[in-house]
Amino acid sequence: MWMEYLMWAMLGTAYGMLVGIIPIAGVTTALITVFSMGTYFMADPYLGLVFLTAIVASCASADSYTSILTGIPGASTTAACVIDGYPMAQKGQAARAMGIAIADSTFNGVVYALFAFALLPWYGEIIVLFGRPEFLGFMMMALACVGFVASKNVYTSILAIIFGLFLGMVGQDVVGNPRYAFGWEYLENGIGMVVLLSGLFGIPELIDGFRRGVKSAAPAIGNDYWQQLKQGFGDARKNWKDMVRGGFIGFVTGLLPGVGGAVGDFLAYGATKAAHKEEDQEIPFGEGNPVGLLGCEGANNSQKVSSMIPAVLFGIPAAPFAAMVMAICMYFGMEIGQPSLLQDTEFTNALMFGYIFGTIGVALLSIVLYKYIIKILEVPYWIYASFIIVVIVWANMQYTGGWEDFALLSILSAIGVLLKRFNVSRPAILVAYVVAYKIDEYFWGTLQIYGYKQWKSGWDSMSDFRWFDLFNIWNHPIFILCIVISIALFLNGILRKDKGIDYT
């Protein structure tokens, strides 16, 4: 039995590394392409969980290597690594930068995975504190986070949220009547998570690579490969505080619903710069400073760990890849956000084993296979991008096998390309889509349980509404807190002058 677990962990690590190395294709793409393998794992979903968490972990690390070696982000979440990593590679210090990246990714991946998983038994205790109003408040806060924290254009974000809510409402209402299906029966079950992620994220990113004419070429390996690698490890040891800080920032941003994504590593990079005086630096930041790389590199790995917490705990993805993890878990019949799942030790062990194996495995593979990684980067973009597009389309057509699968994917891909082109927050759409049905359910549930003794229609019902019960802080402190935070985030988004970086 354990041999099978080991084998799938190794396969996940190798596959995650391969997709991670390919420029632009990140963890979400890697997970979409393996979605149709779900049937294989139906008898033992934990095996599937090991496979996919190993993919997440190894892909997260391998994305960074591509950013450093080619200057093209392996994924948007490792874009900050380009700032100092790529200049290092250009100056003949590619192996040193790789040493830093390997040490940083492995340290932050393993440490924060152990930290997050050690807390798992308590998550179940948190979740039972949440009733309908608390969930409703939390969903509102998730929307406020993704709309008004991670994006600088508040008004575009509001439109993105409305569009996402609409997409999430397509399907059926709470009593099972078709809603916004426009007479198309196929839409009566709603828009699936996989096709949405493929259309809004997977395909547009790959098409954008065609548009930009991506040509990746990694620097040649010098004779001092091992020496440089060791130097990189030494940099990490010497500047461990920067490494820990970056990991911590990544971890915290990963916890924020819908914010995850690219925010963590840019914040970590900014914090590293702020922690060091520019004049003390031998090499200025942005020109190949190892400390700059060290400060942001591991944030990506710790963010991947913490992004899974709101996904598993509340069913709200902190990043697109976490939405994909949710979709696969649901495909396996696992009930996300249930205390029973969080108390299931096989579930938590599978998550931890897969993630830590993937993190360490990809580090070892990268050290040994460095020269082959460079070879992969020399393959023309259009070849592997075409291959991935084929696999994404195939994976989506396993849903019903009908033309409708292809039609919906095409429509959403076209929308995704436009949204990317006009910089509309796709994470905001994703989070709004995920919470739409829940908001509908929790809103009516809250009214029915806490608002009215008996459901009535019309204005007469307002006299029966138990406003005081619902908005009493002693009865529902979490609900009140979430609503206050949501309003504050909204006002801050509207009023603040410094709009910061747009992470959309």
Add this chain to the structure above:
Amino acid sequence: MFKKLLISAVLSVGIATSAMADYTLIVPQAPGKGTSVWGEIIAKNLEKFLGEPVVVRHIPGARDIPGFNKFHNDLRFDDKTIMVAHGGNGVSYLLDKVDYDYYDYELIGSMNNDIVLGKQEGKDEKSGTWTIAGGSGFEPDAAAAAMLLCGPQGDNTITEYLACWRERVVWVNGVSGGEKRLGFQNGEFDIARESPAAWKRFYTGIEGNELWFTHGILDLENNVQMDDPNFPNTQFEDVYEGLWGEQPTGELYDAYKLTRNWRDAIQKSLWMNKGNPNAAKVKAAVTEMINDPVASAEIYAKTGVYPWIQDGEALLAALKALITEDALRNAVRWNQEAYGFPSVFKPELLD
């Protein structure tokens, strides 16, 4: 760029549509839902005994009806297509506008199953307001709960039970399975509703809840409802009598029996078109699968250990006998007025 993109697109469509499998199980749900997971397990095991590949095709839609309609109107004429239906389809057959008709198909196998109802430990049926989370497929469960909470009502008419229901119950519509469980655990809802396997997994040995009642299972040989062997002495009728000192009777009870059996006796079932030349072969493979200890263990892990029915004629005759005009009309009215469901009366079912 355009040329390369075009090559990529042509390859995508070509490869994606090229794989055609031999036998196809039509599942009327999206992946991950209860019957969908059951269908995947059946597909994986059935192909061992059938000797040919079996794949699952999901055709989801509102109230899980469009997939079954598509099977009826189109796919059933394919010799290698098998429909996977669940109890909700049985209730929809009675109460919703649907195209499908069980009498046009041959039963390949059906799991004669049950549903377990729990309540907050110590909660008194005879007093207070009960908050119940509803959803599709909940019809017979909540009707039984209403009878237990209200007890005998004058003439036991639907009107009387509706009045009591409005007084005693806060009905929350559209709550999914996991949400119901969480709401029950944090005390928001007073009733838990689970499949037998889920009840054992999530509630056995956990404090704060108690098994309230089960529906029992249909004894096809004697055409009576019998105790669930997995949960003895918990059948609704016995629990009702223990609480109110008499057996349940009346309009709501007849409506309850109708929807209960149309849901539970065909809760997980496989159907092929009548006259399908492969039906006998598939049926024999299902029999082998049921008798195989490894395959059946995998299936029972999902559903609990319940008997299979393969005599379609006897099953449908037993279910047909429950359809009377009063029972059907009252089931429709109860669904509309107690739950707010868009149910319709279908006189053609009385033919």
